[in-house]
Amino acid sequence: MPHTAPPPTASPHNHAHAHAHAHEDVHHDLHADQGALPGEHPGRDPNPVIKVTDLAWLEFQKPDLTGTARFLRDFGFTPTYQSTTELHVQGTWGGSPCLIVRRGKKSQFLGPAFFAADDHDVLRLAEALSAQGARVHKLPETIGGTGVTVRDPAGNRVRVVSTVDSLLRLTEPDDPESTVHPFNFHGELRRPNATQRTDIQPARVQRLGHVVLQTNRYQEVLNWYLHHFGMIVSDFMFYPGQRHRGPVMSFIRCDRGNTPSDHHTLALTLGPVNRYVHSAYQVSDLDTLAAGGDFLHDQGHYRSWGVGRHVQGSQIFDYWRDPDGFLVEHFADGDMFDNTLEPGWAPMTASGLSQWGPAATADFMGIRPGRELLREIAGVLSSLAHDDNEFDLERLLGLLKVARS
Template sequence: MARFPVSALRSVDLGTPDVGRSERFYVGVWGLEVVARRNGVVYLRADGTDHHVLALHPNARPELRAVTFRVAAVDNLAAVAANVAAHGGQVIAPPAANDAPDGGIVMTVRAPQGGLLRFVHGDAMQVPKRPAGDRPERLAHVNLNSVDADATAEFYQNALGFHLTDRTGLMAFVRCNSDHHAVVIADAKVNGLNHVAFLMPSLETVMRGSGRMIDAGFPIAWGVGRHGPGDNVFAYFIDPDGFVIEYTAEVLQVDDDYKFRGPSEWVWPPGRTDQWGIAPPKADHVKAAQLAIPYAG
């Protein structure tokens, strides 16, 4: 297996006009747990070992404030910083002690098309919780909109050391470990957040979590189905602020022998949107929601 300077997707920071409402949703309905509060920010963990997977910030409008990755070694921070500057990005804050509750060493950069990316090493870890049967374990991937998906994918490869796993007509899938993808980059007319995917332990837990969401008044926005690239099961929802979020499971594990497939090889029959053929076409309001969340700043 190739060695990656970035070892995992860790967390996302979302800005919300009503932190209390968002907290109630993500704890009481989605299945996360508050682990810290500081300076008005609420930090939420899943059942796995990450200190937190979601940070909710008070904000005038819903927006994506940052995506955080973990790096394999502290020396990788300097290497990533140099590569970012060489490939059109900007180092906003060089490596320094992290004063947020997760600790460790943190560095913040801005990608060429916007959006803050944070890289941490030595961050605090959690004791994993006993599986509850319908709660997320960690983040699976973040899907970002890009006015030039190929250029963004090249930045992730050349500056951050990701590998391009697959490319459909609309999306580029890049990875930093054995998960088929940690970041998905969608061709779009705007830059920003498309959706955030949370990994569930199994197909059964995707279904049970989806049932809990429906009981709470949040219908499935798209799915349930099984994606092509990544082979993962999915169910999409829209949170109270309009963020599109996904329960997913069974993400394909790959290694260096995986055969890349391009747009001509990822073609569905007319009218089909997933492998099983049971997910309905994505509704217009869901498509609109996937284009509505900008980057901070």
């Protein structure tokens, strides 16, 4: 059963000093763990069709593959395949490509691909979604293997794949560049008579971690992934004062049984527009992340938000915009959960997005003046004008409250 904790209460001490030290109170009670209340979403499906094991890759379309390749190298990827029409990049841990970018007239996110446990699960999923036209097919020779391609309720193209060609690992476990820096702390001397030096260079991405998607049909999309892919929720978030209406964001992990998996492989959030929000890529540690950020800054790239540490997932993060405006994240030291943990519940606030670090920026929150904000405003008007989605006036007011929090 989920653990249910009573709402935390402020102490007289906090009230006494709230005015004098207001800047110290934005994270008060931030780390209180609260479980589900009776009747709330359980965060998992009792009888899923299959259980995906990980995120395989993400697919994008962009008009300028040369400029895209340059940024991705600066970000820390290694190109593994490039033609006039397609670009693949990988992390140092090998496996499958992290990103597949195809040439197209406009920049857009095409969709994610997930790993099935085996070919039988690919077939099982195709049979379950055959009414939607799902069929097992061979993947391109540049990838290998088989897959099934479907559309989720938000319209995202989603692939589930198996037996893809495995890319070689680019570093060995004992490679100094793939290991965490040795630190002298906690009374343990690990670096006697040696200095600590970190080169300002690309961060050397190890692997793809997660993708975040926004949808105006949040509950429907969430339940679709839980049922068809066997994923389970690690944390729910709700708009302050609107918990009775249910969650508006979920951090979702793969169910690998007693083998821990990333706190979230997929995150879904309610919003007026169905769109990509960001994707995240693991690096080895804080030094690598920070030095890689300095390198990106020196190359003229735009930092959206960072460096800080998240609450849900606990990752150390650093967010950047690529040349086409897509948000991408370096992260390190994320949580890993097995399938025994029940979902946590927390209010969504801007200040609650991080444990430490600078305040969430207008760019990260999507309220920086520009084309993205204009698209979001147009989406608000469209969603409010139709009743075939979950984004109504009360939800809009909740979202505005989050942005001001």
